[in-house]
Each structure stands twice: as C-alpha cells, then as structure tokens.
Amino acid sequence: MKKIIFKSLVVIVILLFLASCSCPKSATYTIVGVHYVEKKNITEYMVLPYGTVFIPGKWEKAEYLNHSRQQYFNNENGNRISIALGPNNKFEFNQDGSKKGFDLLKAYFEWEKEYFTNTVKVDVKLIEENPNDNYLIFQIYKKEDGMIKVNNYFFITEKHNTFYIFSVQTLGKWNQEQAINFLKEIEIN
Secondary structure, eight states, X not given: OHHHHHHHHHHHHXXXXXXXXXXXTTOOOOEEEEEEETTTTEEEEEEETTEEEEEXXXXXXXXXXXXXXXXXXXXXXXXXXXXXXXXXXXXXXXXXXXXXXXXXXXXXXXXXXXXXXXIIOOEEEEEEEXXXXXXEEEEEEEXXXXXXXXXXXXXXXXXXXXXXXXXXXXXXXXXXXXXXXXXXXXXXX
C-alpha cells in the first residue's frame, strides 16, 4: 500500500514539474467577457485581471488581434472601434516599467508616431493632451487621389499600471468632434 501511495506521489510530482516547465514564465492568462446592458445602453468589455471598459451604446464583438491585444467592435451605424488594454511594461520602449503616467503616454505617442509615419506612411497629428487627467488623443490620416484612405482617432491613458488604447477605426456617420467625444465617454473600471 505504501508503495502505491509513493508511486502515485512521484507521478504527481513529475506531472506538476512537466506542466510548470511547459508553461511560459511571463504569460498572464486573461478572462474576457462582452455584455450589453440595455438599461444603461452600454457595452461592457471585461479583460481580467486588467479591468473593465464601459463603451457607450450597443456594440457587437468582431475580430481580435492577439499581437496588439486589440478587440474590434462594430455598431449598427457602420462605426468600428477597437479597445486594447494590458500591462504598461509590455512595450519595447518600457519593458522595465520605468515609464508611468503621462510620461508613458508621451513615449507611446512618439513610438507610434515613428511607426505610423515611417512604416505605414500616414500623417500623425496630436489633437489633445491632458496631463491632469492623464490622457492623449491623436489622429492618423492619409488622403490619396482626393480620397480619404485612413482616418483613425486614438485615445490613450494609463491607470493602475494598465495601458488603455481606444480607437475609432471607421467613422460611419461621425465627424471628428463626434469621434473624439465618443472616445472620451468610454469609462474604465
């Protein structure tokens, strides 16, 4: 009987060891949920352990880009947005986590500006920066042959070591002011 218990314990220890070796050491597992709350007319997007975002209106979940942690949403009016949230030390310019608050936002903006300008070949315009409320809004834009090819708005902020990126990808019937106001209305918990 003691041999069976000992062998069972050895097998369990070996399995636990193998399981711990096969798991990435820096991985963070998340629980994700999307729920429309009709009484409040908001869509809740939850990514645990990072937080919950409350999006005004009814939005349908679309595709997810794993490399950028962007979850896309569409509404019935043809608008398209994306929400990304995650730890603020996962960016190549902030792997040590030393940049926080508005310094992190400025560093992120410069990093994205360089990428969008040099790689994607679009114009980047800083629209609003608010160090007191810790957010920054910028636009990427490209016009070609008299037609608008790219016109996206981004709202970035950082709270409790979590970085948030909200963007309007397709304006639908919105103009610039409506898109920016919408981004400002998204709430974080």
